[in-house]
Amino acid sequence: MLKELFTKTTKKKKYATIPSETAKQDVPEGIMTKCPSCKKIMYTKELVKNLKVCFHCGFHHQMNSKERIDSFVDLGSFEELNNGMISGNPLDFPDYEDKLEKDRLKTNLNEAVVTGTGSIDGLNVVVAIMDASFRMGSMGSVVGEKITLAIEKADELKVPFIIFTASGGARMQEGVLSLMQMAKTSAALKRFSDHGGLIISIMTHPTTGGVSASFASLGDYNFAEPGALIGFAGRRIIEQTIREELPEDFQTSEFLLKHGQLDAVVSRSDLRETIASILEIHQPGGINRWQEI
Amino acid sequence: MAGDLEFEKPVVELRKKISELRDYTQNTDMDLSAEIEKLEARLEKLENEIYENIKPWDRVQIARHPERPTSLDYISKLFTDFFECHGDRVFGDDEAIVGGIAKYHGLPVTVIGHQRGKDTKENIRRNFGMPHPEGYRKALRLMKQAEKFRRPIICFIDTKGAYPGKAAEERGQSEAIARNLFEMAGLKVPVVCIVIGEGGSGGALALGVGNHIHMLENSTYSVISPEGAASILWRDASQAKKAAETMRITAPDLKELGVVDEIIPEARGGAHRDLEKQVQAIDQTLLASLKSLSGYSEEEIIDHRYKKYKLIGQYSSLNEYIGVN
Ligand SMILES: [Zn+2]
Numbered sequence: 001m002l003k004e005l006f007t008k009t010t011k012k013k014k015y016a017t018i019p020s021e022t023a024k025q026d027v028p029e030g031i032m033t034k035c036p037s038c039k040k041i042m043y044t045k046e047l048v049k050n051l052k053v054c055f056h057c058g059f060h061h062q063m064n065s066k067e068r069i070d071s072f073v074d075l076g077s078f079e080e081l082n083n084g085m086i087s088g089n090p091l092d093f094p095d096y097e098d099k100l101e102k103d104r105l106k107t108n109l110n111e112a113v114v115t116g117t118g119s120i121d122g123l124n125v126v127v128a129i130m131d132a133s134f135r136m137g138s139m140g141s142v143v144g145e146k147i148t149l150a151i152e153k154a155d156e157l158k159v160p161f162i163i164f165t166a167s168g169g170a171r172m173q174e175g176v177l178s179l180m181q182m183a184k185t186s187a188a189l190k191r192f193s194d195h196g197g198l199i200i201s202i203m204t205h206p207t208t209g210g211v212s213a214s215f216a217s218l219g220d221y222n223f224a225e226p227g228a229l230i231g232f233a234g235r236r237i238i239e240q241t242i243r244e245e246l247p248e249d250f251q252t253s254e255f256l257l258k259h260g261q262l263d264a265v266v267s268r269s270d271l272r273e274t275i276a277s278i279l280e281i282h283q284p285g286g287i288n289r290w291q292e293i
Numbered sequence: 294m295a296g297d298l299e300f301e302k303p304v305v306e307l308r309k310k311i312s313e314l315r316d317y318t319q320n321t322d323m324d325l326s327a328e329i330e331k332l333e334a335r336l337e338k339l340e341n342e343i344y345e346n347i348k349p350w351d352r353v354q355i356a357r358h359p360e361r362p363t364s365l366d367y368i369s370k371l372f373t374d375f376f377e378c379h380g381d382r383v384f385g386d387d388e389a390i391v392g393g394i395a396k397y398h399g400l401p402v403t404v405i406g407h408q409r410g411k412d413t414k415e416n417i418r419r420n421f422g423m424p425h426p427e428g429y430r431k432a433l434r435l436m437k438q439a440e441k442f443r444r445p446i447i448c449f450i451d452t453k454g455a456y457p458g459k460a461a462e463e464r465g466q467s468e469a470i471a472r473n474l475f476e477m478a479g480l481k482v483p484v485v486c487i488v489i490g491e492g493g494s495g496g497a498l499a500l501g502v503g504n505h506i507h508m509l510e511n512s513t514y515s516v517i518s519p520e521g522a523a524s525i526l527w528r529d530a531s532q533a534k535k536a537a538e539t540m541r542i543t544a545p546d547l548k549e550l551g552v553v554d555e556i557i558p559e560a561r562g563g564a565h566r567d568l569e570k571q572v573q574a575i576d577q578t579l580l581a582s583l584k585s586l587s588g589y590s591e592e593e594i595i596d597h598r599y600k601k602y603k604l605i606g607q608y609s610s611l612n613e614y615i616g617v618n
Pocket of ligand 1: 035036037038039040054055056057058059
């Protein structure tokens with residue numbers, strides 16, 4: 001019901017919002033997009049068709065949860081779970097509720113993660129997709145709880161759990177409750193894993209702080225999109241602490257691969273196929289079939 | 294032919310002579326067919342003499358042959374849908390070991406192997422197939438994953454040894470090898486190991502605690518390289534040939550010592566002479582191995598492995614002489 005309320009409001013307000021800073025720049029927002037990497041300008045529609053990967057330099061533009069679902073899950077198979085859940089203001093943080101409200105209107109989402117059931121190449125999964133356009137994808141009680149419920153759903157259905165991470169980390173406005181979501185989600189993954197559940201984590205730009213230090217890193221398979229920023233502490237804090245300049249590629253997907261943290265860096269165009277093939281290999285029952293060969 | 298080894302030179306020279314004679318007859322009226330026939334008979338005899346009488350040191354040379362097929366050569370031919378997994382999730386991704394998931398005759402498996410390079414550039418990247426601790430930790434991570442998802446594990450062994458370096462010691466080379474022996478002993482899924490080249494000491498064994506250990510005919514497996522043994526035993530690395538004979542490092546030796554289950558035959562002169570045939574030979578042994586291990590329960594498969602290693606070793610007891618048990 002709440003969702004309906006918000007959706008309605010959103011629809012009304014969606015086109016009435018004042019153009020943002022970026023929109024006022026040299027490129028007309030919406031129709032054209034300027035690649036932040038190679039600075040070339042291209043049609044947004046074409047870019048979206050190309051999974052938001054730059055035609056010229058291969059830069060992976062951020063995807064929102066809707067775009068991700070459309071491009072990753074089998075057409076029409078996605079059914080959302082718990083989408084009406086919204087955050088409270090446990091610490092009575094000033095302006096927090098306003099900020100949430102603003103982001104709900106801006107993004108047409110109720111929180112920074114969308115979860116649901118669906119299929120990839122016909123194989124059933126539960127999928128959770130974080131959306132950095134809502135509060136920078138930060139994790140508060142709702143994000144933690146929705147992800148935990150999604151893991152429990154995967155456990156109940158005995159299907160793999162796939163998560164796309166995109167997050168600035170813990171949500172400061174929810175204080176220690178936010179911190180504890182790291183433990184809650186990790187505990188759910190541990191239980192699911194002990195039941196033999198398959199966990200696939202796909203880290204997208206940016207995956208940092210408490211999210212990288214919990215479920216994002218706990219996949220049986222950890223993947224990342226090219227060029228994503230992934231790390232625990234912020235670059236500036238590290239530089240200040242160690243009084244050293246960090247290498248250019250520090251905390252990128254490629255840096256993590258080199259340092260043993262990822263199974264592979266997978267470009268968006270290969271992602272669906274790669275995940276489908278891994279799901280296929282993990283179809284249960286193989287161990288009992290050797291005699292049949 | 295490029296890459297001919299010292300011991301097979303007489304064969305190579307005779308073969309060359311025959312082909313020269315053939316070329317010659319094509320441009321002349323002289324009939325040399327009787328002569329050629331005689332030489333061919335001699336060649337066959339010589340081949341039999343040399344290849345059926347391969348000395349341990351010759352096998353060492355074959356096992357080290359730069360063109361000898363590597364883990365990835367066999368992986369790409371034996372399996373489908375191979376997906377390589379990188380990293381130990383701790384420190385790095387050691388390219389001296391490759392591993393991942395794949396399908397073998399349509400069923401899921403985890404496959405891991407030491408990986409040498411084919412040229413200097415690749416060899417530098419892969420550290421000549423000599424792993425650091427992170428290589429062994431990656432391998433263990435993939436084995437635990439195989440156990441979780443209940444698929445058999447296949448290991449290809451092909452290394453001169455674990456890398457003897459400063460960084461390797463700092464990060465716990467010993468611990469990494471020891472941990473693999475410990476954890477592999479407890480794996481609840483079948484583990485089949487195949488020595489495809491050199492089996493160099495602990496660095497090889499760290500992928501080698503299996504239910505079955507097979508060896509390609511010309512591969513070697515030893516506690517130390519022949520050069521190393523010679524330098525320790527006789528303070529003279531040039532005695533490597535003698536050490537190779539003394540140390541009993543060939544597949545037939547190890548079969549006799551009860552370490553190895555099956556010897557997988559190679560093409561004449563070595564696996565590099567006929568990759569397709571080698572793949573077929575491995576396939577036959579590997580499939581039979583996995584089939585025979587597939588009926589075991591989790592407990593039984595661990596017990597089977599335990600008993601295999603329990604049986605290795607030779608000793609007697611003084612108690613027999615003094616009449617006590
Ligand atoms: Zn670009």
